[in-house]
Amino acid sequence: MTDSRVRARFAPSPTGHLHVGNARTALFNWLFARRAGGRLLLRIEDTDLERSEARFEDLLIADLKWLGLDWDEGPDVGGPFAPYRQSDRVPLYREQAERLLAEGKAYLCFCSPAELERERERALAEHRPPIYSGRCRKLDPAESERRRQGGEPAAIRLRIPERPIRFHDIVHGWVEFSNEVVSDPIILRSSGIPVYNYVVVVDDALMKITHVIRGDDHLSNTPKQVALYEALGWPVPEFAHLSTILGADRERLSKRHGATSIANFRDMGVLPEALTNYLALLGWAPSGGDREIFSREELLKEFSLERVTPSPAVFDMEKLFWLNRHYIKASPPERIVELSLSYFERILPRPGTATAVPTVVEGACFDWAQSPEICSWLARVILLVAPSVDRLEQLPDRAAFIFGFNPAASVANPENAEVLRWQHTEAVLSRFTAKILEDESAGERRLAPERFKTILNEVKAETGAKGKELFQPVRIMLTGAHSGPEFDKAIPLIEEGSRLQLSPHVPSVRERVMEFQKAKTAA
Ligand code: GLU
Numbered sequence: 037m038t039d040s041r042v043r044a045r046f047a048p049s050p051t052g053h054l055h056v057g058n059a060r061t062a063l064f065n066w067l068f069a070r071r072a073g074g075r076l077l078l079r080i081e082d083t084d085l086e087r088s089e090a091r092f093e094d095l096l097i098a099d100l101k102w103l104g105l106d107w108d109e110g111p112d113v114g115g116p117f118a119p120y121r122q123s124d125r126v127p128l129y130r131e132q133a134e135r136l137l138a139e140g141k142a143y144l145c146f147c148s149p150a151e152l153e154r155e156r157e158r159a160l161a162e163h164r165p166p167i168y169s170g171r172c173r174k175l176d177p178a179e180s181e182r183r184r185q186g187g188e189p190a191a192i193r194l195r196i197p198e199r200p201i202r203f204h205d206i207v208h209g210w211v212e213f214s215n216e217v218v219s220d221p222i223i224l225r226s227s228g229i230p231v232y233n234y235v236v237v238v239d240d241a242l243m244k245i246t247h248v249i250r251g252d253d254h255l256s257n258t259p260k261q262v263a264l265y266e267a268l269g270w271p272v273p274e275f276a277h278l279s280t281i282l283g284a285d286r287e288r289l290s291k292r293h294g295a296t297s298i299a300n301f302r303d304m305g306v307l308p309e310a311l312t313n314y315l316a317l318l319g320w321a322p323s324g325g326d327r328e329i330f331s332r333e334e335l336l337k338e339f340s341l342e343r344v345t346p347s348p349a350v351f352d353m354e355k356l357f358w359l360n361r362h363y364i365k366a367s368p369p370e371r372i373v374e375l376s377l378s379y380f381e382r383i384l385p386r387p388g389t390a391t392a393v394p395t396v397v398e399g400a401c402f403d404w405a406q407s408p409e410i411c412s413w414l415a416r417v418i419l420l421v422a423p424s425v426d427r428l429e430q431l432p433d434r435a436a437f438i439f440g441f442n443p444a445a446s447v448a449n450p451e452n453a454e455v456l457r458w459q460h461t462e463a464v465l466s467r468f469t470a471k472i473l474e475d476e477s478a479g480e481r482r483l484a485p486e487r488f489k490t491i492l493n494e495v496k497a498e499t500g501a502k503g504k505e506l507f508q509p510v511r512i513m514l515t516g517a518h519s520g521p522e523f524d525k526a527i528p529l530i531e532e533g534s535r536l537q538l539s540p541h542v543p544s545v546r547e548r549v550m551e552f553q554k555a556k557t558a559a
Contacts, residue, residue, distance in 0.1 A: 042074025044247045045240070046100075046107070049081045050092035053297035054099040056351065057251055057281050057289065060315045064278060065249045066105045067316070067339040077243060078110030080121040083232055088123075099298040103308050104332065109243075117243040122235055129230040132238050132268065133192045133223055137177075141267040142223060144180040144190040145172040167219035168193070189226035194234075194260075194267055196220050201259040206276040206341045207252075213259035221260050233260045241270040249341070252277040276341045279319045280348045289351050301356075305375065305428020307367065310360035318349040328355075329362060357426035364422060373415040376428045380414060383432050383439050384538060413532055420521050420529060438526070438533055440543050441516035443555035452512045460501035461509045465553075467495045468510055472549045482535060483545045485528050513552045514545060 046062040048054065054062075069076035078100075082088035097112055109115025119125055136142035147155075147168075156166040172180070173195065184190045196219065202212045223234035230238075236257075240248060255277045265272045283293035295301060301311055313330050322330075322338045330338070364372060421434035446452060455461060471491045475483065496506050508518040520526065533542030543551070 038071075038073040040073045042069055042072040042247060043077065043243070043245050044069040044074065044249055045077040045079050045243065045245050047079040047081050047236070047239075047250070048096050049084060049087070050089060050096060051084065051087040052092060053299050054096050055296045055298065056315065056318075059099070059103060059298050059311075060281070060318050061250055061278060062100055062105055063103065063312055063315050064276075064320070064339075064341070064344070066107075067335055068247065068249060068276075068341055071336050071339055074246075075108045076106075077115065077117075077245070078107040078112070078120065079239060079243070080111050081232075081236070082121060082123045083230065083235055085123070093121075095299070099302075102302060103298065103312055122239065125235070125239065126230065128242065129235050129238055130224065130228070133230065133234070136194065136223070136267055137192055140177065140195075142192050142194050143173055143175065143177065143220075144184055145193045145220075145222065146175075146180075146183065146188055146190055147172060148189075165216065167216060170220060173220060191222045191226045192224040193220045194223050194264060196260075196263050197266075201262050203258060203262045203272060203275060205255075205258075206274060207279070207344050207346050208255070208277060211255070211258070213256075215263075218259050218263060223264070233257050234264060237261045237264040237268070237270075240273060241265065241268065245273050247274045247276065247341075249276040249278065252279055252346075276344065277346075278344060279346055281318055282348050282350045284350065284352070286348075286350065293351070294353070303429070305379065305425075305430070306356065306360050307363045307375075310356065310363040313363075314356040314359050317355075318351065320344050329359065361426040364425065364428070369415075369419050369422075372422050372428070373418050376418045376422070376431050377414065379429055379432050380418075380435075383436070384414075384540075410536055410538070413529065413536060416525075417529055417533075420525050424521065434521075437515035437517065437520060438530055438542060439540060441548075443516070443548075443552040444558070446512060446516035446552070447555045447559045449516070452516075452518055455508045455512060455518050458505060458509070460499050460505045463499040464495055464501050464506055464509045465513060465556075467498050468492075468513070469549050469553055471495065472546055475546075482531050483527065484531075485524060488527050488545070489524075514548050 044065045046065045048058055048062075066076055078097075080093050080096075082093070093111070100107075107113065109117065109120060111120040114120075133142065137144070152168070155169055159166045172193065180190070196215050198215055200212050200214055201218060202210060205211050221233060222231055224230050239245075258275060258277075262272055281289045283289045285293075287293075289296055295304065298311070302308075309332065312332065312335075313328075316330060316335050316339070317328060320339065320343055323343060417435050417438055418431060421431055422428075424434055425431055447456070468491065471494065472483070475487070475491075492506065492510070495510075496502055499506075501509075507523065511520060511523065512518050514530070515526070527545065530542065530548075531544055534544035534547070536542070
């Protein structure tokens with residue numbers, strides 16, 4: 037469906053980091069608006085002045101851009117309905133509230149907060165819903181206006197019609213609320229500060245929003261908002277309330293569940309396309325089939341709000357990581373290297389500035405690695421282990437064996453114990469050691485990959501060990517583990533690393549062999 041009249045909006049409150057729930061809302065708005073060929077707006081909802089901070093606005097925008105989302109109107113790009121930040125729109129809210137008052141659709145309320153609280157408590161004690169009694173509803177407007185002019189503090193309340201409030205929701209179908217649940221809401225506090233449910237309506241209407249797509253925590257706000265549209269004489273938009281996101285324990289997803297902000301996932305080395313793919317599946321599925329991998333183009337082609345389910349979506353971290361592994365493998369190697377270098381600062385600090393913040397500079401190298409040789413070596417280390425990780429932050433651990441290992445721990449490791457007890461192991465280790473050391477005495481300074489292969493073949497012939505009987509003991513001796521990345525690629529990287537004289541030093545094959553034998557004798 038293309039409809040260039042579509043105007044959707046994403047309206048975050050700058051009170052914290054962008055988390056997965058809001059990011060999914062942003063993505064669904066983006067997919068919906070872009071697919072329709074309509075417009076997408078970003079509006080900053082900072083009416084809660086105590087909790088809102090300008091720095092969060094910047095972070096939200098940066099996170100949205102990182103996810104690959106863009107918008108046509110917003111505080112950063114401007115647009116025909118500016119300003120797009122609620123704190124800059126307060127005069128508009130006052131103006132519309134006065135209009136409602138003048139038209140008799142709203143009234144002044146002089147009840148003090150203390151009185152309202154007493155009323156509430158009484159209602160609760162008598163098992164009645166704690167709604168406003170409507171005391172000021174009956175006041176004569178002219179008299180009320182005089183009291184206000186006389187300086188008495190007055191809030192403005194909307195007069196809710198005495199009939200149920202119905203609206204259509206693309207996800208939930210027709211929804212109906214009794215007017216009693218809504219009661220007459222305050223729209224402008226006596227302090228002059230407008231109330232959230234009211235400003236959203238003024239903004240959405242003045243910004244000509246046709247579709248309000250947001251989290252279903254706002255479903256119960258909607259009847260008030262619908263009553264406001266009607267009172268203001270403005271068309272009611274279409275709504276689509278997206279289901280709650282739950283953690284694995286089926287409780288509402290929160291910080292308790294670990295990583296929930298977009299920044300958390302970015303820091304872990306989750307790629308933006310993996311995250312958007314995963315977020316798209318939270319509450320949406322294409323028609324037919326159980327496909328899970330969707331490029332952005334495919335999402336744009338297939339997304340529709342009609343296929344969004346109202347039932348809660350469970351956030352499955354393992355699935356996200358599984359998708360990420362797919363996207364890591366599908367990425368061009370230079371990109372993976374560029375995104376991964378900073379994780380290696382942990383292992384390989386920059387000389388003299390060990391605590392410096394990791395920065396990936398142009399050309400995909402840190403300044404410690406100005407040497408193109410070191411950079412290209414590290415790039416090959418990264419690419420050697422990248423296929424085995426599901427997030428980039430795991431790379432240094434996977435590559436740790438290159439940067440040295442603890443031979444005593446390797447000897448003691450129960451996972452290695454079985455291999456070390458195999459019939460041929462002792463012979464394999466001692467033959468291999470002897471040959472490596474002979475090489476050294478012959479003056480060879482570095483073990484070339486071909487020489488390594490020849491040595492393995494000789495050990496094989498001399499000991500009768502083959503396949504894993506041959507490889508696993510040698511692997512344990514050189515890397516500390518009986519499995520790992522391809523030997524043929526790892527050995528040259530170990531040898532080259534040791535020659536580069538990095539700090540910490542990368543032990544050569546020979547050094548590894550000697551240290552391992554020492555640890556084995558000591559054990
Ligand atoms: N500012 C609201 C929030 O962050 C969004 C409200 C809306 O989309 O209408 O939850």
